[in-house]
Amino acid sequence: MPIIIENLSYIYMQGTPFEKTALKDINLTINDGEFAGIIGHTGSGKSTLIQHFNGLLKPTSGRVLINGADTAGKNLKELRRHVGVVFQYPEHQLFDETVYKDIAFGLYKQKIPEEQIRSEIMRVIEAVGLDAGILEKSPFELSGGQKRRVAIAGVLVMKPEILILDEPTAGLDPKGRDEIFGNILKIHETLGITVILVSHSMEDIARLVNRVIVMNKGQIELDGTVAEVFADTQRLEAIGLSAPQVAYLMQGLKDFLPEIDDRAFTVAAARDELLRHLKGKVRKC
Numbered sequence: 001m002p003i004i005i006e007n008l009s010y011i012y013m014q015g016t017p018f019e020k021t022a023l024k025d026i027n028l029t030i031n032d033g034e035f036a037g038i039i040g041h042t043g044s045g046k047s048t049l050i051q052h053f054n055g056l057l058k059p060t061s062g063r064v065l066i067n068g069a070d071t072a073g074k075n076l077k078e079l080r081r082h083v084g085v086v087f088q089y090p091e092h093q094l095f096d097e098t099v100y101k102d103i104a105f106g107l108y109k110q111k112i113p114e115e116q117i118r119s120e121i122m123r124v125i126e127a128v129g130l131d132a133g134i135l136e137k138s139p140f141e142l143s144g145g146q147k148r149r150v151a152i153a154g155v156l157v158m159k160p161e162i163l164i165l166d167e168p169t170a171g172l173d174p175k176g177r178d179e180i181f182g183n184i185l186k187i188h189e190t191l192g193i194t195v196i197l198v199s200h201s202m203e204d205i206a207r208l209v210n211r212v213i214v215m216n217k218g219q220i221e222l223d224g225t226v227a228e229v230f231a232d233t234q235r236l237e238a239i240g241l242s243a244p245q246v247a248y249l250m251q252g253l254k255d256f257l258p259e260i261d262d263r264a265f266t267v268a269a270a271r272d273e274l275l276r277h278l279k280g281k282v283r284k285c
């Protein structure tokens, strides 16, 4: 179910004094099974872009094709079954009296038998790392991290082929963040679905995704592998972003240790590269 975007522009409140161009002539293809990260400073158009992927916003001009079908067409219900979006601060979307009913909401609308609903719910709560004991609680009794998981479960239960997460860990502590990202990685690996993650954290993007799309002022500034994008520190800095901090450490070390490979963008990769180098040195002694 590839996403193909052709010459997409989007203007909020067009024709009013508050008119705002949020996307300018975007061309982009995201293929099946990719794990893509979207970064860019605040207001660069990330959320506006992803809201086009499930037809929540319609292009002002250009086209968005999901599996060949134009989102400007009528069948939005069908489209939303295939493309699941977890919005920024998804806890604002939780409203039912129990966690169970909240996750089941989309399935109830499809008139699926209760037994099947229960087994689907058990499947997704495990995938997002929630305990069955939580199902009869009110969503409002939960911690911030648990609420996020419930929101993700409510999207996953629809078995989307494309899962889009807009800042899924904003405001969570490091442990909650790591746990949720661990679940998302596993979901990508085990289900093989396309995952698109919007994040402000370069560190998280570097260790999770295969492809990085950088937005700036409503346009795509850079698009490539983690190594390609984060090695271009000059271009990132020119638009007010930076590479993961460890990349600067490695670049600094390379001045003293020219033989190291400084293309390490996660702490784990940097550690491996430095250990490899040090072991070589010890062997020579």
Ligand SMILES: Nc1ncnc2c1ncn2[C@@H]1O[C@H](COP(=O)(O)OP(=O)(O)OP(=O)(O)O)[C@@H](O)[C@H]1O
Residues within 6 Å of the ligand: 012, 013, 020, 021, 022, 040, 041, 042, 043, 044, 045, 046, 047, 048, 049
């Ligand atoms: N509902 C709206 N009405 C008018 N303008 C909007 C609306 N939503 C967003 N904008 C404007 O469109 C531009 C892109 O906003 P968008 O929310 O897509 O950015 P973003 O990259 O998701 O930012 P953030 O990192 O803060 O979430 C911004 O200039 C924003 O002010």
Ligand SMILES: [Mg+2]
Residues within 6 Å of the ligand: 046, 047, 048, 088, 166
């Ligand atoms: Mg946003």
